[in-house]
Amino acid sequence: xxxxxxxxxxxxxxxxxxxxxxxxxxxxxxxxxxxxxxxxxxxxxxxxxxxxxxxxxxxxxxxxxxxxxxxxxxxxxxxxxxxxxxxxxxxxxxxxxxxxxxxxxxxxxxxxxxxxxxxxxxxxxxxxxxxxxxxxxxxxxxxxxxxxxxxxxxxxxxxxxxxxxxxxxxxxxxxxxxxxxxxxxxxxxxxxxxxxxxxxxxxxxxxxxxxxxxxxxxxxxxxxxxxxxxxxxxxxxxxxxxxxxxxxxxxxxxxxxxxxxxxxxxxxxxxxxxxxxxxxxxxxxxxxxxxxxxx
Numbered sequence: 153x154x155x156x157x158x159x160x161x162x163x164x165x166x167x168x169x170x171x172x173x174x175x176x177x178x179x180x181x182x183x184x185x186x187x188x189x190x191x192x193x194x195x196x197x198x199x200x201x202x203x204x205x206x207x208x209x210x211x212x213x214x215x216x217x218x219x220x221x222x223x224x225x226x227x228x229x230x231x232x233x234x235x236x237x238x239x240x241x242x243x244x245x246x247x248x249x250x251x252x253x254x255x256x257x258x259x260x261x262x263x264x265x266x267x268x269x270x271x272x273x274x275x276x277x278x279x280x281x282x283x284x285x286x287x288x289x290x291x292x293x294x295x296x297x298x299x300x301x302x303x304x305x306x307x308x309x310x311x312x313x314x315x316x317x318x319x320x321x322x323x324x325x326x327x328x329x330x331x332x333x334x335x336x337x338x339x340x341x342x343x344x345x346x347x348x349x350x351x352x353x354x355x356x357x358x359x360x361x362x363x364x365x366x367x368x369x370x371x372x373x374x375x376x377x378x379x380x381x382x383x384x385x386x387x388x389x390x391x392x393x394x395x396x397x398x399x400x401x402x403x404x405x406x407x408x409x410x411x412x413x414x415x416x417x418x419x420x421x422x423x424x425x426x427x428x429x430x431x432x433x434x435x436x437x438x439x440x441x442x443x444x445x446x447x
Contacts, residue, residue: 158190177427192247198276212306224272260364271373272299285366289298294361295370301373302354305383309346311439314338322417323409330405335439337393344388351375382432392422406445 224361277299282292286387354374359367390412397405406423425447427434437444 160279169241246408265330269373271377281370285362285370287366289361291362295358298357298361299374305350306378309343309350310340313343314340317391318397319409320391320411320418323411323420330399332397333404334396335393336442338392338415338440340390341390381430392436394437394440395420397433406442408436 179332188432189259197386205329269284271281274277275288276296277292287295315338317337317339319332319337323335324332353369355371358371361367362370390410393409395407395409399405408421408423410419423433423437423445425445427437427444434444436442
């Protein structure tokens, strides 16, 4: 009986030891598989990195070669510049130059970019602009409509975004000792993106209606006109307002004030009785309900 118990106990211990050893073997096998997979992934990534490095080196060599070729080309160009094509001189026999006794003359189109002429009068093309660019009555009417729509679009963008604010503190220091009595001030945010979109559409309209050369000439003139007469509207945020002051001598004065990238923290202009009706000052005064000085 004792022998039987001993045999059973030995068998149980043997089974227990075998089970524990088998579990350890299986765990070690799983760890080996995981390590092998990790090593494979590391090898794969290393191969990819090496391939990327080789590709980058090849690309770098190609770019260096292109730079060398371009530098050589630029050196050759600067050493031997291409001859400029001389403009044909106006021939008086063909109404060029300044032919005596003729009511008109021919002028190379290239010279029109330097011509100075009044573009608009009261929001419409001037006779000289229409004549200079050889517009028909229908073309002139179409361009007048384009200008009107662009101006209205600029003003709509501005009106839809401006907000009334208190005058900046820095403005009081620019009044040269005058006492500030009242102020009407508005802030206009940066409208550059919207304004540029409208300008691009306007430029496309011009070129479609007048052709590339005349469209570009008129577009350049229009850019200068709006930069001057709309204070480069859209080029950054701005503050615009009117300040009523009592001067040192006791007289009342009205000042037009602006603050933007162009005028700095404050640009001041005393409003005189002879304000042009189509000026920015007259426009904003009417918009803000500010009475202008009377003659």
